[in-house]
Structures are given as C-alpha cells and as structure tokens.
Amino acid sequence: MNRREFLAAATGLAASTFIASPFGKAYAAPQRQKLTISTRTLDVNGRAATVYGLTGADGKPGLTIEPGADFAVDLVNGLKEETIIHWHGLLPPVEQDGVPDNPLPMLKGAETRAYDFPIHAPGTYWMHAHTLQEQNLLAAPLIVHSQDDRTADRQEIVVLLHDFSFTPAEELLAKLTGGNGGMHHGMNHGAMDMGTMDMGAMSESMGNMHGNMQDMGAMGSMAMDLNDIDYDAYLANDRTLDDPEVHQVEKGGRVLLRFINGASSTAFSIDTGALSAKLVAVDGKPVAPVAGNLFPMTMGQRIDLALDVPSSGGAFPILALREGAAQRTGIVLATAGAMIGRLSALADQKGPVLDLALEQTLSATNPLAQRTPDVKAMVHLTGDMMSYRWQMMGIEDLALKGGERVEFSMMNMSMMAHPMHLHGHDFQVVAINGRRFSGALRDTVLVPPMQTLTIAFDAGKPGHWPFHCHHLYHMVSGMMVHLPVA
Structure with a gap:
C-alpha cells in the first residue's frame, strides 16, 4: 500500500481499536450544500447530554468547501427555537454575517435561509451561534x-475544542452577574456609561506601566482572573480525554x-x-513557520500545526491544556499496533497562563500593504468580576469609510484577558505594548490584562460590523460594539 492509498484507507477506518473521526470530511465536487441545525445526544462522563449540532448532508459535523468554490449553503433550522449562525473568519456581506438583527432576524423554527x-x-474557519446557544x-x-490541501x-x-456544562448557559450567566443577566443575544447597541472614570489619566497611567514590563507582568500574575466557570467537562471533537x-x-507520515478553540470561556495551550510541530497558520492565514511543542490559543482562534510521525x-497524545488549571482534553495519534495507555483528564500540573510571547514572534506570509493610517483610535477594555459588567470605550462615535486604513490600539484595563474578534475583516497585529512589528494576519487576538495590542485593517464592506470579546459571557455582558462602515 502506498502512502496515498493508506491515507484514503485511514479516512474510512472503523476498526474496534480506533475511533474514526466524525470530523473527517471527504472531498466532493463543488456544489450547493445543506447545513442543518439540530439536537443530538452525547455521553459526557457517563451521563447523557442533549446538545446542539450543525451537520452537513452527509450527517457529519460542519462543512468542507472545495478549492475555488463560493459559499453556497442552505441553512435549515431544525429546532423549535430561534437561532442564527455566524461564519467566523469568512467575509460575507453584513446581512449574511449571522448576528441577530444585524440586520436580519434570527431563523425561526423550521425556517431555511440561503447564504x-x-x-x-x-483556511481553517468555524461557525457558531451568536447567542448563548454557543455554550451548548x-x-x-x-x-x-x-x-495545495487537495494534492x-x-x-x-x-x-474542535469545547467547554461543556450540564448547567444551562442562562443559569451560568445569572451566577456570574448576580442574577442581573446580560444583553439579549449579546447585542449592545446603546451608549456606554463611562461613569466617573478619568480615561485620560488612566491611559497615562497605563502608558507609564508599559515602560516597566517586569512590574506589569508581576502585577498581572498576582491579580488576574483566569477562569470564570469551572465546567463539567472539556471536549475535543465531542469526547473527553x-x-x-x-x-x-x-509511520513516517x-x-x-x-485546531479550533470553540470554547465559550476557556483558553487552552x-x-x-x-512530537515537534510547526505552526504554519493562525486563524486560517499562513505565517512563517514556528517550531515548538506548546502553542497557546484563546477562544475563537484557530491554529494549523504540521508534524511528522516518527x-x-x-x-x-496531542493535548489541550486548560489555562491555569489541571483539566485537559485532546486526541491521540497512533500507528498500527501501537499500545495506547490510559490518559487522565487531570494533569499533575496546571496549564500555562496565556501571554503574547508567541504572538510577538509571528509574521504573516502575506502582510497588509504598508500604508499610513487614515484613522487611529484607542479602545479601552474595562470591567471587573465583582460587577460583571464589561465594556469597550473610545470608539462609540467612530464612523469608517470603505478602503480607509484603520489602526486600533486595544488597552486592557481589566484583570481578565480578552480575545477580541472583528467581524467582516482580517486585521494584522502591528504592535504590542508600543513595540512595532509586522505580525500575523488574524480575525481574533488575545489582549492580556494591563497590556496594549495594536491592530491594522482596511475598512471593508458597508455595514455595522460587530467588534467584541469572544469570551461569550463578557460579550453578552457589554463588551461588544458595532463599527459602521459606509
């Protein structure tokens, strides 16, 4: 058997010792696809769990799109409740972006909508509800x-990584907010209350702190909040470790x-x-390869890792380590006849706390063209665990025009990290704490506590584009704005 025959056989493997991945998708001729929203039942730690599903016509999770094909999908809501799906990382017109009432309403039960x-x-993208249904x-x-992928x-x-709870998302949110709840479906269209904060003074203070990164790092390690929720399980392709x-x-392949971090509020490494791996793409965009064994990814991010089997x-085992905690999940790669030992879902030590050490080494293989920004703005990320109210301030009255080069410096003035996601655009990381460099192209980037990260992008299609934290409970509790592009 030659290697290509082996790979074809491995795709359809169903032996008792090995579990064929339901996420493996065979190539097919480009055609219009049907995607159905439904419910399914998982076994999670010996307990039945009813969760949502997004399946193609072949009954397998998700979609695979052939080279050069357009996005041509009929989305069928097989639920009785309303819902909507966001195509994370793709760049559709705003009416097909999949955010409730922006401008289209959610799909009613049994409704079909063409995209x-x-x-x-x-690249590696993903799709998810832009509601609390994402948690389930x-x-x-x-x-x-x-x-190249095809050949x-x-x-x-x-x-696909997840954090899972038997507790409904609405109850999880109520516990975090003290019963006050959050913004319906994460849509916060109103003005933000800046309270009595002196933003100029706070910005100056933050700028001074950036001059001494050692002190700032020590401060963050002492006081930062890592995880809002202790989940019942952490899943890789719907399975625990x-x-x-x-x-x-x-062998030798x-x-x-x-990897896709689809967790609602959990970062992993x-x-x-x-196995030594090479990071070759982030958020679907190629980067200059970076070799290593440990790669951080916050919520909403994707990483492509190339490796050789000895x-x-x-x-x-290829493991996803929960940030700042002992829980872990993952998969196993095994050659024929290999002994596979038991793996515990609890490690002997806690997973690393995510930082920007890797981010500042990444460089896009196809960076943005060099341009002087037409628009520059500071975005203040604020909030705290006690009130559980999270905000983005500084760009409330901003209006953009298509084609403008925009630079946002996101200053995290809270003690929680925020994975920031911009709809409808790819952006490039161009500075960390004031140090300029030509970084990765992304759609989601981590801003750790008490640090500032700058992104650049060219304003794209007309619309009001969501810009938000991809921590689900931060988003629905206020950390979301809409950027108008004319």
Whole structure:
C-alpha cells in the first residue's frame, strides 16, 4: 500500500481499536450544500447530554468547501427555537454575517435561509451561534481547502475544542452577574456609561506601566482572573480525554492538525508532547513557520500545526491544556499496533497562563500593504468580576469609510484577558505594548490584562460590523460594539 492509498484507507477506518473521526470530511465536487441545525445526544462522563449540532448532508459535523468554490449553503433550522449562525473568519456581506438583527432576524423554527457569497481565502474557519446557544455546542468546523490541501501528501485532522456544562448557559450567566443577566443575544447597541472614570489619566497611567514590563507582568500574575466557570467537562471533537478520539496515522507520515478553540470561556495551550510541530497558520492565514511543542490559543482562534510521525511509530497524545488549571482534553495519534495507555483528564500540573510571547514572534506570509493610517483610535477594555459588567470605550462615535486604513490600539484595563474578534475583516497585529512589528494576519487576538495590542485593517464592506470579546459571557455582558462602515 502506498502512502496515498493508506491515507484514503485511514479516512474510512472503523476498526474496534480506533475511533474514526466524525470530523473527517471527504472531498466532493463543488456544489450547493445543506447545513442543518439540530439536537443530538452525547455521553459526557457517563451521563447523557442533549446538545446542539450543525451537520452537513452527509450527517457529519460542519462543512468542507472545495478549492475555488463560493459559499453556497442552505441553512435549515431544525429546532423549535430561534437561532442564527455566524461564519467566523469568512467575509460575507453584513446581512449574511449571522448576528441577530444585524440586520436580519434570527431563523425561526423550521425556517431555511440561503447564504451565497465569495470566499476570500482558504483556511481553517468555524461557525457558531451568536447567542448563548454557543455554550451548548452549537458550533462546528468550516474548512476551506486550497489546491495545495487537495494534492498534499499528508493526513488532515480537524479538532474542535469545547467547554461543556450540564448547567444551562442562562443559569451560568445569572451566577456570574448576580442574577442581573446580560444583553439579549449579546447585542449592545446603546451608549456606554463611562461613569466617573478619568480615561485620560488612566491611559497615562497605563502608558507609564508599559515602560516597566517586569512590574506589569508581576502585577498581572498576582491579580488576574483566569477562569470564570469551572465546567463539567472539556471536549475535543465531542469526547473527553478519558475516552479520546484516536486517529491511526502512518509511520513516517505527515499530519496537518487544524485546531479550533470553540470554547465559550476557556483558553487552552496545545501540547504536542513527544512530537515537534510547526505552526504554519493562525486563524486560517499562513505565517512563517514556528517550531515548538506548546502553542497557546484563546477562544475563537484557530491554529494549523504540521508534524511528522516518527518512522518507529507509536502512540502520541496531542493535548489541550486548560489555562491555569489541571483539566485537559485532546486526541491521540497512533500507528498500527501501537499500545495506547490510559490518559487522565487531570494533569499533575496546571496549564500555562496565556501571554503574547508567541504572538510577538509571528509574521504573516502575506502582510497588509504598508500604508499610513487614515484613522487611529484607542479602545479601552474595562470591567471587573465583582460587577460583571464589561465594556469597550473610545470608539462609540467612530464612523469608517470603505478602503480607509484603520489602526486600533486595544488597552486592557481589566484583570481578565480578552480575545477580541472583528467581524467582516482580517486585521494584522502591528504592535504590542508600543513595540512595532509586522505580525500575523488574524480575525481574533488575545489582549492580556494591563497590556496594549495594536491592530491594522482596511475598512471593508458597508455595514455595522460587530467588534467584541469572544469570551461569550463578557460579550453578552457589554463588551461588544458595532463599527459602521459606509
């Protein structure tokens, strides 16, 4: 059997020792696709859990789109309740972006809605509800292949991470807010109350702190809040590490791992263990390869890791370590006949706290063209755990024109990290704490406590584009604005 025959066989593997991934998608001729929102039942730690699902016509989670094809999808709401799906990382016109009432309403039960728009670039994307339904696993991979993907001599594995709770999202939010709840569906259209804060003085103070990064780092490590919620389970492709998904790989073979952090409020670090990997793309956009074994990813982000399986073979756990905690999840890569040991969902030590060490080493292979910004603004990220009210201030009255080069410096004045996501645009990271560099192209980036990160982008299609924290409970509690582009 040659390697290509092996990869074809591995895709359909269903032996008792190995669990074939339901996230593996076979290539098909480009055509209009049907995507159905439904419910399904999972076994989570020996207990049945009813969750949402997003399945294609083949009954498998998510969508795979062929090279050069447009996005042509009929979305069917098979639920009795209303919902809507956001195509995270794609750049549709605003009416197809999938945010409630921006401008289209949610899909009613049994309603079908057609989505048609060009795809701007291949890569690892995903789709999810832009409501609290996201917490109950209303999310799935969305992979857009390139011609190179189709001809590459490698095995491709998609891994979608989740945090899971048997407690409904509304109850989780009520506990965080003291029963005051959050903004309905995360839509905060109103003006933000800046209270009595002296933003100029606070900005000056923050600028002074940036001059001494050691003091600032010590301050963050002492006081920062890492996790709002302790979940019942952490999942990789719907499975816990006590019963992980196992992928048979070839001795000496090459593997591309597409990781998606679909968790609502949990950051992870991907640990490739005994296998050295190369980070080759973030948020679907290629970067100059970075070698390593540990790769951070906050909520909403994606990373593509290329690795080689040793010719000697074996079993290789690929783990997702919960930030600042012992919980972990993941998958196993194993060659034929390899012994696969038991893996505990609890590690002996806590997962790393995410920082920007990796971010400041990344560089896009296709960066934005050099331009002088037409618009520059400071975005203050504020809030606290006690009141559980989160805000974005400084750009409330901003109006953009299509084609303008925009630079936002996001200053995190809270003690929680914020994964910031901009709809309808790719942006480039161009500065961290005032140090300029040509960083990665992204759609979601982490801003740690008491740090400032600057992004640049070209204002795109007309519309009111959501710009928000991708921590679900921060978003619905106020950390979301809409950027008008004319």
